[in-house]
Amino acid sequence: MDPRAHLFGIRHHGPGSAASLVAALDALDPAMVLIEGAPEADELAHYAALPGMKSPLALLHYQADEPANSLFAPFAEYSPEWQAMLWALNRGRPVRFIDWPAACALAAAKDTAEQDLAEDEGGSPHGDPLDMLADVAGYADGEAWWNALVESSRPGPEVFAAIETAITELRTISDANQLLGIGRYQRDLYREAFMRLALRQALKDEAGAIAVVLGAWHVPALRQKSTQADDRAIVRDLPRVKVESAWVPWSDSRLAMASGYGAGVAAPGWYRHLWQLHREGDDLGAQAFAAGWQSRVSGLLREEGLAVASASTIEASRLALALAAIRGEPTPGLAEMHDATLAALCHGDETPLRLVERRLLLGERVGAVDEAVPQMPLAADLERWQKRCRLKAEDLEREIALDLRTEAGLLKSTLLHRLVLIGVGWGRLLDAEAGRGTFRETWLLAWSPILSVRLAEALVYGVTIEQAAANKAAAQAAASTDIAGLAGLVKACLLADLPQAAATCIACLQAAAVSSSDIARLMTTVPTLVSILRYGTARPIPEEQLSALVSALAAEINAGALSASLDIEPAEADALRKAMSGYDQALGLFGDNHLVEMWQRELAMIARHNRAAPAVAGLALRLLHDRQAWDVEAVAASFSRALTPPASPAEAGAFVESFLAGGAEVLVQDRQLLAALDQWLVDLDDESFIELLPMLRRGFAEFAISGRQRILSLVGSGLVADRASPSSAGSELSPEFVEQALPLLRTILGIEA
Template identity: 40%
Template sequence: MTSAVGRGALAGAGPWVLGVRHHGPGSARAVLAALAAARPSAVLIEGPPEGDALLPLAADPQMRPPVALLAHAVDDPGRASFWPMAAFSPEWVAIRWALDHDVPVRFIDLAAAHSLALKAATPEAEEVTPVIDPIRVLAETAGYDDPERWWEDVVEHRSPGPSTDSSTSTSSGASKGSDADDALAPFVALAEAMTALREAYGDGGQPRDAVREAYMRIQLRVARKEFGDAVAVVCGAWHVPALAARTTLAADRALLKGLPKVKTELTWVPWTHRRLARHSGYGAGIDAPGWYGHLFDAADRPVERWMTKAARLLRAEDRPVSTAHVIEAVRLAETLAALRGRPLAGLGETTDAVRAVMCEGSDIPLALVQDRLIVGETLGEVPDTAPAVPLQRDLTRSQRTLRLKPEPQERELDLDLRKETDAARSRLLHRLRLLDVGWGDPVVGRGSTGTFRESWRLRWEPELHIRVAEAGVWGTTVRTAATAKAEWQAVEATALADVTALAEHCLLAELPDALPVVMKALADRAALDADVGHLADALPALARSLRYGDVRATDTAALAEVAAGLAERVCVGLPPACTGLDADGAEALCRQVEAVHGAIGLLLAGAAPAPGLRERWDAVLHKLAGRDTVAGVIRGRSARLLLDEGRLAEDEAARLMGLALSPGTPPADAAAWIEGFVGGASGGGMLLVHDERLLGLMDTWLTRVPADMFTDVLPLLRRTFSAYEPGVRRTLGELVRRGPVPGSAHRDGVDRAPAGFGPGIDRARADAVEPVLSLLLGRHSEPTGAAG
């Protein structure tokens, strides 16, 4: 190790192995200073060598980090790996320095063809030896309990070397050697520390590193043979001792013998600061990419500039933050740093100061600073000339034409389908969903629930590039790929509901070429499926599809024919299916009855409804509402649906409720009927508010439930009434407290109050409450025995 790294640092000769922390701004500044001082004849970077052809794109004006190299297997695009780089990544700085100075630059890590094959060959459940974190070990050795704080103190807050300007030249050889020594000194110290760690921990639980390091040593030999010893290597600090070790070429080749290999493709893709954070699952090694980016960009006074950013963000969110707040926050951060023995206020001190001064001790506005500044929402860009699968290029063109820019932050998009641009946006988003590219999810719109409105929640994640690559097997454009996949799903689907959902997707995505295949599969599955539950699940999707077809001016004649046939079969098979059910089965079928009712309403509102369909469905609901063998929740829901449609008289509804709540009906069955009648369906609570006869019947039944059975029916009643709006529940309570309206005679002519609304005060019951009220009010007097 000393022979390679030490000689380069002290004598000015290479090779220079620059050990770094990935995505470390301090490492990036140190790399820039070392390259400017040493001026190597070639730069080697830890990364997949297949990416060498893509390196010149880093100098393209359209390339804006954070970006990542994406490598995926050609035959299995889902097998992929990323090499993310930010503007403050040492690897990115080294690439840009080499390109700016016309110095050859190459990647020297194990080829992606091998790493992806090894990744696939390793079972996920395989037990892995615990991996050490070298930064944590060094921090603990130095007496720190936080590795991030140690790294900030010794690296990020260290002043840059004296020769960071790449244009600076020296006339004195001695001066140049001194500058090189100063610039390379931190790398020598870090290499010595890593050598001690490797001697103590070996491979650190990463046996595959030996293969990678053997490959890098071979590439280093090749570069030295071509360019001489004046070669700089930028790699993770953990690998420095292995690259400086004296090994034979034969030994390194032996480690690489027999490695599996797959055909791969590489490209640059945009990345985000959020994906650089460790908690995102990509293990990039930093918790605060936004903070690190600030440290790299701020040439001077980083704390003052950071506090200004925080103040600007909070003011934009209507927080009262003034210049005085900024000044006090800077003073507090610097004071905290001094008390904690730190050379400069770090992230912990600045965060504490922002919380105390600008957020008044609250973590709620501080969460905004954490999300927007400390982590950040920066999304990189790649040039149009970067390689991409044809499907990705078509998607990019569509995004630009429709002015749908991919953004890392979540946002909502409202569409008016009567506008051609919005309709085209809707088609694109639905086609991408069909291809499992989850850029957008439909949500309930804020403004309108009509068929001409759609609302989407959009968020572009970097891994969606993998989804696009995977979808590329279906076609070269979004439309052809979605059509091909829809046809394949129609042929492969076995459940009727899956095919109906697919038909709905095809209409929403406007894929007329796929509809014939989907419709044939739909007709075949519908003809063979005799399960009324499957038919009931399928009908709502078909009804919605017909409505979407009307909005998009699509020919849905074949779909209407299948929907009419399904509706007829549901009307025939539903009554027998509603008998002999347990509680869970009855609840599930009740939901299906309500869904079918809505679907038939859509079919009847269509351009050419099936003749007699309304009458047949009304007859089914009447049969369900009046048949004792049908589960109570379904009978109650059927009666309610008829009442809402004006197909059931109020007197008849009261009669059915009276029968369901009669003394001979088990309380659990009666409670289920109540849940079906006044629960779930829209406006159930308001029905009781405005129809005191129904409320009185229910109250009469409830007061007569035996005490030993009341606890059995209470969960059903709580579930029913808890779904009502608070105002509805309050009104019902007031009606019960008030009692009957005078003169509300029943049909027998007797002015009868519902049970529980007694004609006078029950003094014995009132006296029983008085001691409790006295205790609550703080009055300890004895009960008087007379309620007022």
């Protein structure tokens, strides 16, 4: 190899590697820096030195016509590649990326479903080859060995020669035995061919020394003898796709192994603290290092409402130093810090430590991109919205309460609703329409870097969030015949303050409703529309158009509910019953007396018809009872008819379950109904009773415990039995009957003895 090429084998996101690399670059003073990474990033590298670039950040590469096919190359402030970029840019030296192109990686991802092709240190089916070195050195695994020797100790520039010697031996064994699997072996073959080609080109273009920063695993491959023709032959026929690239914010939590990131680290928060030690060198000794960490732990514990004395913080720092000395470590590691915290600050109890562990070890930082950096149009528009709304992207989940009567609250709500429409779930609505109005919303916010991909996917609908949300909603409405989904789109557009899109969705909903014969689906649309009309929103709504639509839907439902309930399967009956319940409530809120009267007539026909599905008939009778459309005697007579032959026990059980779903008062107040139910149960044979027991349990499950207890009291008093069998009036229940029957009844009602 040309002696001008200097290879530095690092670990991605390693603070010790980064510190040793910076020292090596200072000593070498190279004319050019080459970095493992997709060459599509070459035009973006110079932005890294801008003052507004706050790590963690990532280079996003995505397929132009299919943005979901994407990959990220993340950087923390302690990532060696990031420090190499800054070193070169601050000195005016050229920077190039030399890995295989993202165009090839994304094409391969489509074929193999490997979505993390940029993650060089991913897991292996045969384990980590570094484990072999760790075993010889007496460490638990390769991760612990590397951390102790490289990341925690800051060995200096000389470490790279030792790393190369060790990795060369491991690479020889691994390649011979395919320890990393055939897929990984083949992928490395392509990548390393591209790296060698890029290095040759750099040596032609630059007369001075060249620094090559890459994963330690690849160093032996760049040392091996290979001709340019051979390397070109390896990569010649690789498929490619068209790629777009951009800088995007990243987060601490996504740098962690726990996120599924193959090149992640166990504790990004700890590595940031370790980087401060390496960066400040002798100015920050082990004592100050330990004190700084324990002070951070103490502060987080206090934020959780726990009392932590300053003296305990000092003791924790001293204990960490003592443990490091006992264990032969130059400075306290994460294990020493953890043990010291547990003993001195948490008094041996892991629970307080778990409260702050995520913030402490993973960190909670979200990066930021400088304003001068070109961004995807939607990302740039989102940044403008964030500044306007004063909403900051944060890694941790955070609840915010919005008052929509204020301009600031309405603005934030509009943004979050529009983002939901385009699939960018920065916020999740937890509570809307609290109280009696719709002027309060509670959102749970949590930013994830994957949302940058969602923004790229939404670009096909527009270049601003408003435009993209409106166009996507209109496109979904045009392609849908699901009337319940269309009703949801109408509401979503109104909440997102997109009146034109809402009008388009209403037109599509009207067209779908005209051609629909599914009464249950029609019923499910009405509650959504009525809730908008009844409570309104903080935005303008097309009230006249929505009212006309609800009236038309209700008229069609009222005319077709009976037909929809006849001779249907139990599953269809259950779906219709659920839809009827919501529709009945919504129709009452809508307040059109003529429509309510039509609906009550339809309910009466369903309750009387001998071919109506029992579950639907049971609910129809209960709704007539609750509306007081029928008197008690009529309800009781219809109830009794549904429980007597020719109705089978299963049909009667479905009727009873549906009728009882409205609450216990119907049985407590109307003894005739309770008596009819009691008599029906008494007349059941053992087999039928066992078969129907689950239905009965479900029917009583919605009753309040007080209602169940009152029913039990009535049955135990004997009054219900007297009413069911008048000939036995005045007789008392035998002690034997009470002893055997009441425990079973308690079980059915879900009441503890």
